[in-house]
Amino acid sequence: MATESRDYTEATETDRELTMSRAMVEAIAWEMRENEEVFYMGEDVADYGGIFSSTTGLLDEFGRDRVMDVPISETAYLGAAVGAAQAGMRPIAELMFVDFFGVAMDQIYNNMAKNTYMSGGSFSVPMVLTTAVGGTYNDAGQHSQTLYGTFAHLPGMKVVVPSTAYDAKGLMHSAIRDDDPVVYMFHKRLMGLGWMPSPSGPKTGVPKDDYTIPFGEADVKRPGDDVTVVTLGLHVHRAMEAAEQLDDDGIDAEVIDLRTLVPLDTETVLDSVRKTGKLLVVDEDYQSFGVTGEIIARAAEGALDDLSAVKRLAIPDVPIPYARSLEDEVNPGTDDIAAAVRELHE
Amino acid sequence: MVSVTDLQTMYEQMVTARHYEERLVDEYLVGKQPAFDISAGPIPGELHLAAGHEASGAGVCMHLRDDDTVTAPHRPHHIAIAKGVDLKRMTAEIFGRKTGLCRGKGGHMHLFDPDVNFACSGIIAQGCPPAVGAAMAAKKRNTDSVAVAFLGEGAIDQGGFLESLNLAAVHDLPVVFVVEDNDWAISMPKDRVTDVQNGAQRAAGFDLPGVRIDSDDATAVYEAAGEAVMRARDGNGPTLIEVQVHRRMGHFMGDAEAYRPEADIDRAKQRDSIERLAEDLRSHGVTDDELDEIRERAHERVEEAISWAKEQPEPDPEEAYENVFTNPPAQAATDGGSAADASGDADETGGDN
Numbered sequence: 001m002a003t004e005s006r007d008y009t010e011a012t013e014t015d016r017e018l019t020m021s022r023a024m025v026e027a028i029a030w031e032m033r034e035n036e037e038v039f040y041m042g043e044d045v046a047d048y049g050g051i052f053s054s055t056t057g058l059l060d061e062f063g064r065d066r067v068m069d070v071p072i073s074e075t076a077y078l079g080a081a082v083g084a085a086q087a088g089m090r091p092i093a094e095l096m097f098v099d100f101f102g103v104a105m106d107q108i109y110n111n112m113a114k115n116t117y118m119s120g121g122s123f124s125v126p127m128v129l130t131t132a133v134g135g136t137y138n139d140a141g142q143h144s145q146t147l148y149g150t151f152a153h154l155p156g157m158k159v160v161v162p163s164t165a166y167d168a169k170g171l172m173h174s175a176i177r178d179d180d181p182v183v184y185m186f187h188k189r190l191m192g193l194g195w196m197p198s199p200s201g202p203k204t205g206v207p208k209d210d211y212t213i214p215f216g217e218a219d220v221k222r223p224g225d226d227v228t229v230v231t232l233g234l235h236v237h238r239a240m241e242a243a244e245q246l247d248d249d250g251i252d253a254e255v256i257d258l259r260t261l262v263p264l265d266t267e268t269v270l271d272s273v274r275k276t277g278k279l280l281v282v283d284e285d286y287q288s289f290g291v292t293g294e295i296i297a298r299a300a301e302g303a304l305d306d307l308s309a310v311k312r313l314a315i316p317d318v319p320i321p322y323a324r325s326l327e328d329e330v331n332p333g334t335d336d337i338a339a340a341v342r343e344l345h346e
Numbered sequence: 347m348v349s350v351t352d353l354q355t356m357y358e359q360m361v362t363a364r365h366y367e368e369r370l371v372d373e374y375l376v377g378k379q380p381a382f383d384i385s386a387g388p389i390p391g392e393l394h395l396a397a398g399h400e401a402s403g404a405g406v407c408m409h410l411r412d413d414d415t416v417t418a419p420h421r422p423h424h425i426a427i428a429k430g431v432d433l434k435r436m437t438a439e440i441f442g443r444k445t446g447l448c449r450g451k452g453g454h455m456h457l458f459d460p461d462v463n464f465a466c467s468g469i470i471a472q473g474c475p476p477a478v479g480a481a482m483a484a485k486k487r488n489t490d491s492v493a494v495a496f497l498g499e500g501a502i503d504q505g506g507f508l509e510s511l512n513l514a515a516v517h518d519l520p521v522v523f524v525v526e527d528n529d530w531a532i533s534m535p536k537d538r539v540t541d542v543q544n545g546a547q548r549a550a551g552f553d554l555p556g557v558r559i560d561s562d563d564a565t566a567v568y569e570a571a572g573e574a575v576m577r578a579r580d581g582n583g584p585t586l587i588e589v590q591v592h593r594r595m596g597h598f599m600g601d602a603e604a605y606r607p608e609a610d611i612d613r614a615k616q617r618d619s620i621e622r623l624a625e626d627l628r629s630h631g632v633t634d635d636e637l638d639e640i641r642e643r644a645h646e647r648v649e650e651a652i653s654w655a656k657e658q659p660e661p662d663p664e665e666a667y668e669n670v671f672t673n674p675p676a677q678a679a680t681d682g683g684s685a686a687d688a689s690g691d692a693d694e695t696g697g698d699n
Contacts, residue, residue, distance in 0.1 A: 047605035048533035071503035071539035072470045072531055100469055103506070138390035138442065140453040142468040195382045195600050318670050321661075323442030323450030324390055329663035 018206040019192025021053035023165035027172035028055070028092065030210050032062055035090060038176060041068035041077055042094025042130070051096055052132045052191050074104035078129065082111045082181075085127035090176060095131040098147050098185060112181045113156030125181045128172075133161075134187040134234055134284055135331055137196055140322035146233065148283065149290030151183045152261035158182045158215055159261040163190060163236040166204045167259055170213030177212065187233045187284075201237040216263035220272070224254035227341045228272040230295050231282040232258040235332065239282055242337035251345050261291065269295060270302040277308045278344040282332055287314035309344045313337060348568050350630045352408055354640065356564050357627060359407075360400035360620050362644040363424035366433075367395045367595075369648055370423075370440065374599050382600050388441055388656070391453055393599040394421040398562070398592035401619035402526045403428040405567025405589075406494060409575040415463040415480035415493040417473030420455045421526075422466035425496050431459040433651040443658035450661040451669065471497055471504035474523065478510045481519035481578070492520040492578040499588070500531025502545045511552040511586065520578035522571065523586045528593040528614075533605040549586035556586045562619040565626060592617055 018026070032038045039062075040055055046069040049056035058067045070077040074095060081093035095101060101108060108129065115123050135144030152159045158180055162168035168186065175182040190202040221236060222243050229239045236257040243253040254272050258265065273279050279299050281292040292312035299307060313332040321327055370393065377387030384391065396403075399421065407428035410416065418425040426436055432447065439446030440454045447457055455468035463480070467473055477495035484491040501507050502525055514521045525545045529536055536543060549556025557574070559566045567589055574585035592614035596603045603611065624637055 043531070044533045046533075051532070069534045069538050071534075072500045073503045073505065075505050076503075103469065103504070137385035138453065139392055140451070140456055140468070142456065143392070196384050197381075316667065318666055319451075321451045321666050322391065322439075322448075322453030322456070323446075323661050324385075325442075325660045325663050326450055326666040329666040 016205065016208075017203050018165045019198070020162065020165045020168045020186065020202045021056065021191040021193070023169040023206045024054060024162075024172050024186060025056055025058065026206070027169045027210070028176070029058060029061060031090075031173065031176040032058070032066060037089040038092065039066040039068065039089070040092045040094070041070050041081065043070060043072055043096050045069060045094055050094065052186070052188050053193055054094060054130055054132070054186065054191075074100060075107055078104045079107035079111060081127045081129070082107060082115065082125055085125045085181070086115065086123050090126050092128040092130060092176065095129060097143050098131040098133045099142050099145050101131075101147065101150075109154045109156075113154055116180065117156060124179045126179045128175045128182045128184050130184045130186065132188050133185045134189055135320050135327060136189050136234065138322055138324055138327055141319035144320035144327070146185065146187075146285045148185065148232065148261060148285040149294070151185070152291065152294075153289075156181065157262060160184045160215065161232045161259065161261065162186060163233055163257050163259070164202050164204045165192075165206050167213060167219070169206050170211050171215075171259065173210050174212040174215060178215070185233070189234050190237075199237045199241075201240060213259070215260045216265050217259065218265035218268040219257045219259055220254065220268065221257050222253065222255040224252035224276070226252040226276055227278040227280060227344050228254050228256065228269070228276045229280045229282060229337065229341065230256045230258065230269055230272075232261070232291070233284060235282045235284055235337075238332070238334045239337050241334045242341065245334070245338050246341055251341060253341050264294075264298070266298045266302060269299060273299050273303050274306045277306050279307060279310045280337070280340050280344055281310075281312045282337055283312070283314040284331060285314060286317050287312065288317050290314065311340050311344055313340055348565055350627070350632065352568065353565065353623065353627055353630065354632065356404040356408060356568065357620070357623050357637070358640045358644055359404040359428045360424075360564065360623065361641050362647060363400045363403065363427045364397055364620055365645050366427065366648045366651075367397045367423060369652055370395065371595075371599065373652065384600060389454075390442070393454055394597065395595045395599065396421040396424045398594035398614055398619070399526050399528065400424045401562040401564040401567050401623070402496070402524060402589040402591055405564045406496075406522070406524055406571040406575075406587075408568055409572050410492070410494065412462045413489070413491045415477060415491070416465075416496065417477045417493070418464070418466035418496045419470070419473060419498055419501065420466070420468045421498065422455070422457060426457055426459070426464055426466065429464045430462045431457065431464050432461070433647065434654045435459075437651040437655035438658045441655045441658070442660065443655060444661040444665070445658045446655075449665060449669070471501040471506035471510075473497065474501075474507045474510035477521055477523075478514050478519060481514065481521040481584075482517065484520055485517070490579045492522065492575055494522045494524060494575075496524045496526060498531065499525055499527035499529070499536055499545050500534070500539070501525070502542075502548055503540055508548070511548065511554065511584070514584040515552045515554045518581065518583035520581070521584040522574045522578055523584065524571070525586070525588040526591045527588050528591045529610070530593055530597070530606065532597040545588040546586055554584050554586060557588070559587065559589045562589060562591045562617065562622075564619055564623045591619070
């Protein structure tokens with residue numbers, strides 16, 4: 001098993017680029033070949049291959065016993081994944097949209113997340129809960145949320161948010177091999193779907209062999225001296241775009257992709273703000289009581305003396321609206337990020 | 347017995363719904379070709395069309411008044427039309443306009459029209475409990491209003507539906523549950539996800555009447571729904587009806603339906619509830635000219651709604667912050683941050699999809 005190659009040399013030398021969905025599926029297929037105990041269940045994951053191409057081709061290779069379409073009964077099948085995991089298998093269960101969590105949250109946070117602890121460690125729940133997150137395509141309040149903060153807030157779940165194909169594969173290998181429940185949140189806009197064009201960033205070189213990316217290691221996507229931008233998911237790419245614009249104006253932004261929320265790589269954030277003194281956190285989840293507040297709190301706890309200014313951009317505590325003009329207003333864009341960095345830099 | 351006038355009304359609603367959806371397809375594809383991009387064009391986002399479901403909405407809603415509540419799922423247009431939802435404002439909502447039913451906040455899956463007590467929502471079986479609640483309110487207030495929850499056959503395995511059946515039954519609430527069985531839960535055929543092929547059988551487990559209508563025959567739906575609605579209005583409790591309908595289009599626009607056998611698609615298109623009802627009308631002596639007249643009237647109404655909608659203004663970005671609460675707190679959670687900032691310099695803060 002290879003370990004992560006931080007400089008991406010290995011990735012670029014593979015001479016092939018994959019979309020995030022292909023990379024994610026490649027890791028799942030690898031694990032399913034290696035381990036009979038791994039299986040995938042969810043709605044429309046067999047013949048359809050996942051509404052967001054999270055399981056394309058798996059049915060053909062592994063058959064219906066291991067790639068299971070399930071009834072629209074999230075409480076039952078997510079809870080069943082918990083039971084199968086406690087029995088020692090390694091299920092992957094897909095919640096089609098993270099917004100549907102409400103239907104089955106009892107199984108997710110009262111069983112999946114807590115059984116290890118409540119059993120005093122006598123049970124473990126080695127399952128992966130995959131789920132599609134994010135907006136930007138005008139699907140309104142029940143199909144556009146990320147809910148990063150909601151899942152990260154409740155103890156007992158590891159929470160993973162890949163932003164590139166390379167990370168998607170390595171984090172999926174890690175997620176399946178992990179002995180704890182992992183919530184693997186893939187952003188629809190990054191999957192490389194023909195019908196929902198991705199920005200150019202998430203399609204990256206991906207090694208053919210398996211490799212893991214350890215949880216709790218943020219990725220400094222772009223080193224910079226002036227302002228730290230901490231973000232995740234889709235907004236990694238928006239922040240990178242903003243950083244390019246800012247570079248033209250002589251502002252040097254450092255962009256950090258958290259990659260995992262639980263565990264959270266506080267050290268990388270602190271190292272950066274100790275250098276820049278200025279922190280912007282960008283999130284596609286609701287602003288209050290969420291990721292932005294948490295990052296800023298950790299920065300304040302760990303590097304208060306070094307901080308001269310902080311700012312955050314997130315969904316401003318409104319449900320995601322449908323109309324394009326309204327959704328654009330509430331979802332932080334590249335220009336918003338650039339403007340916020342400029343403000344911090346002044 | 348259903349009157350010819352009622353049959354004609356149903357026919358008009360059904361052809362309105364069908365034409366409406368066919369026209370929405372045209373409008374939806376604007377800006378999305380040649381490469382399909384779900385977020386492009388004047389109608390962005392998912393669009394779930396109900397062509398082939400019309401008999402169910404029309405046959406049931408014929409028995410409903412404005413004060414009766416209807417909840418519909420993510421495939422709502424035919425039901426909304428039959429319930430009497432304002433077509434112009436509904437269309438403006440689908441186009442994401444300021445004067446839409448929901449001021450551009452809801453879109454096609456989340457249409458709300460309090461004037462006729464209609465609401466729809468995007469998550470499976472989600473409308474069932476609120477329909478039970480509307481029925482509960484009617485019973486507590488001693489009105490004879492009823493509630494109807496529409497759902498797809500994919501929803502009959504969902505807790506929200508099953509729990510609603512029980513709650514409605516134990517309190518004898520005036521609810522009718524209408525399952526539209528189009529054979530497909532996105533890509534999953536019914537027999538892959540449940541051993542019960544007749545969804546009306548779910549009723550037996552909760553000790554309430556269950557009726558299955560094996561063909562999307564508007565007259566048969568009308569008759570079964572008439573009994574169920576009367577039973578509810580008379581205080582005799584809930585009924586479950588399942589209607590066989592057909593999905594003439596994909597789950598959503600852009601669904602290539604690679605999972606679906608060609609023969610099944612052909613069969614869905616051949617079994618046309620609208621043509622069947624036209625035959626019934628002809629057998630009752632309604633002439634082709636009269637049918638043409640109904641169709642023309644329906645088409646004009648649809649065109650008028652679409653033209654009106656397209657002329658409507660888009661919402662101002664700062665409207666995004668309105669309507670979170672009916673009584674907004676004096677200091678909203680983010681007033682100190684982005685909300686205040688954004689409303690102050692809205693022109694600069696638009697997103698960049």
